[in-house]
Amino acid sequence: xxxxxxxxxxxxxxxxxxxIPPSFTDFDGPYVVQVTSPVxxxxxxxxxxxxxxxxxxxxxxxxxxAYHFYTKKVSKITLNGEASPVxxxxxxxxxxxxxxxxxxVVVEWDGKKQLGDxxxxxxxxxxxxxxxxxxxxADKQGRLWWGTIGPEANGHVTPNEGVLYKFTRENLQNPxxxxxxxxxxxxxxxxxxxxxMYYIDTPTLKVVEFDYDDRMGTISKENRTVFDMxxxxxxxxxxxxxxxxxxxxxxxxxLYGGGAILKVNPTTKKLLKVIPIPARDVTSAMFGGPNLxxxxxxxxxxxxxxxxxxxxPAAGSLFAVKNLKAKGLPAFTADxxxxxxxxxx
Numbered sequence: 381x382x383x384x385x386x387x388x389x390x391x392x393x394x395x396x397x398x399x400i401p402p403s404f405t406d407f408d409g410p411y412v413v414q415v416t417s418p419v420x421x422x423x424x425x426x427x428x429x430x431x432x433x434x435x436x437x438x439x440x441x442x443x444x445x446a447y448h449f450y451t452k453k454v455s456k457i458t459l460n461g462e463a464s465p466v467x468x469x470x471x472x473x474x475x476x477x478x479x480x481x482x483x484x485v486v487v488e489w490d491g492k493k494q495l496g497d498x499x500x501x502x503x504x505x506x507x508x509x510x511x512x513x514x515x516x517x518a519d520k521q522g523r524l525w526w527g528t529i530g531p532e533a534n535g536h537v538t539p540n541e542g543v544l545y546k547f548t549r550e551n552l553q554n555p556x557x558x559x560x561x562x563x564x565x566x567x568x569x570x571x572x573x574x575x576x577m578y579y580i581d582t583p584t585l586k587v588v589e590f591d592y593d594d595r596m597g598t599i600s601k602e603n604r605t606v607f608d609m610x611x612x613x614x615x616x617x618x619x620x621x622x623x624x625x626x627x628x629x630x631x632x633x634x635l636y637g638g639g640a641i642l643k644v645n646p647t648t649k650k651l652l653k654v655i656p657i658p659a660r661d662v663t664s665a666m667f668g669g670p671n672l673x674x675x676x677x678x679x680x681x682x683x684x685x686x687x688x689x690x691x692x693p694a695a696g697s698l699f700a701v702k703n704l705k706a707k708g709l710p711a712f713t714a715d716x717x718x719x720x721x722x723x724x725x
Contacts, residue, residue, distance in 0.1 A: 410704045412657060412677075416447055416454050418696030422678035423622065424465040424515065425698070427668030427711050430473045433491050434668050434676050436698060437478075439464045444478060446491035447676075447698055449669060457495040459487070465516040465526060470713040477501075477714045479513030479526055484547060486717045497720040502552040504528065508541040515566045515622060515664075520574055522715020523548050523597050525558070527565020535683060539563045539583070546597060549716050558599065567623025567664070569631060571646075572709060578606065578631060578646060580620045585609035587620060587633060589646055606646035607633065616642070616654075622664025622678070626706045632675060634662040641665055641677060641701070655704075659695035660684065667708020675701040675708070 419438040422445075426435045434447040442459040444466055461481040469475035474490040483503045488496030504511075508530065516526030523546055530541030540561035547555045559565070559579070567580035570592060577592040577599055587607040590599035609616060618638020625631055630652065633642040639660050643653035659679035668676050681695035689695065 408703070410655065410701055412655075413700045413702060414658070414694045414697045415452065415676075415700050416445075416698040418681055418694060419443060419445070420696055421663070421680040421682040422696055422698060423663045423680070425622075425664055425666035425668070425676045425678050426466055426468065426517075427666055427672070427676070427708075428468045428473065428713075429668075429670070429672075429710065430468075431491060432670065434666070434698070435466045435468065435476070435491075436676075436678050437463045437466050440682060442480075444476065444487070444489070448491070455492050457487075457489055459485070459495075459498070462512050464513055467516070467518050467524065467712075467714045469718060470518075470522050470715040471718045475717070475719050477518075477524065477716065479516065481512050482528075484513075484524070484526070484552070484716075486720050488720055499717075499720040499722055501717055502547060502555060504543070504545065504555065508543070510538075511541050511543070514542070514564065515568065517568045518712040518714045519570065519597065520594055520712050521597060522713060524714055524716055525568055527559075527562065527568075529564045537564050537583070542581075544579070547716055548597070552716065566621055567633065569623050569625040570709075571625065571629045572627055576646075578623065578625070579603075580623055580633070582619050582621060582636075585620065587623070587631060587644070587646070606649050607631070607642075607644045607651070612651070616640075618662075621662065624665045624667060624675075624708060626667065626708050627672075628706070630706070632665045634664050634677070636661050636663060636680070638662065641675070655701060657699055657701075659692050659697070659699075660688065661695065666711065667706075672708040672710065673702075673704065673706065675704055675706075677701060 432449040510531035511528040514529035527544040530538035542562040544559035545555040562581040564582035569578045588603040618635035621634040621636040641655040661680040677699040
């Protein structure tokens with residue numbers, strides 16, 4: 381695609397120290413490729429290996445996009461509201477579960493043709509009426525762990541008006557409140573053994589770890605901090621946003637405002653790598669590709685000034701980090717609905 385960027389890693393431009401390793405040490409290292417045109421606020425990447433599609437959203441425009449791995453084409457539908465997150469249904473690959481404003485919506489779409497029917501499954505409590513869905517994933521059993529963000533104004537989020545919910549087939553009309561209050565419910569990941577869950581509430585600047593019971597779908601009351609941005613004050617910038625995990629249980633954390641993905645070992649709490657991305661506002665990451673060895677990264681341009689957009693012309697694009705010598709875990713699909721039963725939108 382004309383004008384797209386390939387960025388071969390150079391030594392990370394911030395001051396490096398023993399605990400911030402350079403991201404490039406040889407000519408066989410990782411590199412970044414821009415794979416789509418920009419949108420305003422790309423988020424929530426989800427790899428569906430059944431169709432070799434990377435789904436993601438353009439939140440404020442209501443866009444749900446599908447990047448087709450083999451053809452390199454992007455298809456798009458537009459919903460009436462702010463769209464995030466997106467998770468494919470387990471029992472029907474042509475059905476997506478989408479957060480639309482404050483509702484969980486079933487959307488019929490095969491990733492290519494026009495938008496099909498839609499149905500509202502659930503709308504969350506009016507306790508925080510100006511909040512909206514922001515980030516979320518399905519767990520191994522297909523339950524949805526979706527969180528909200530409080531109202532935003534001038535780049536600031538109203539504190540303590542967000543909630544992390546858990547949705548099942550049985551509780552759609554009264555989803556379980558898992559964490560509340562939070563401010564900006566963001567990155568989620570489960571380890572390979574599926575007995576730990578990692579979570580980000582962005583303004584805390586931390587990634588925390590919970591013990592996780594997959595059979596019951598519960599997390600421990602107590603949590604442990606496995607990464608804290610404040611430990612790198614003056615050396616890293618930005619806010620922790622979306623997150624994914626590899627098959628060695630290393631976390632990959634997007635830095636909104638920091639222009640990078642961080643690779644962190646949550647067991648040792650060590651920062652292993654800083655992966656520069658040619659966009660200031662990096663929003664999330666997800667492993668994909670047929671071998672789950674490509675790190676897809678979403679970015680935003682919505683907060684950039686006109687001059688900043690000239691400096692970051694690819695901001696808002698989907699990027700692919702290749703040759704990382706790491707593999708991800710398969711993304712879980714949703715088992716809360718199989719399709720539209722009554723068209724309500």
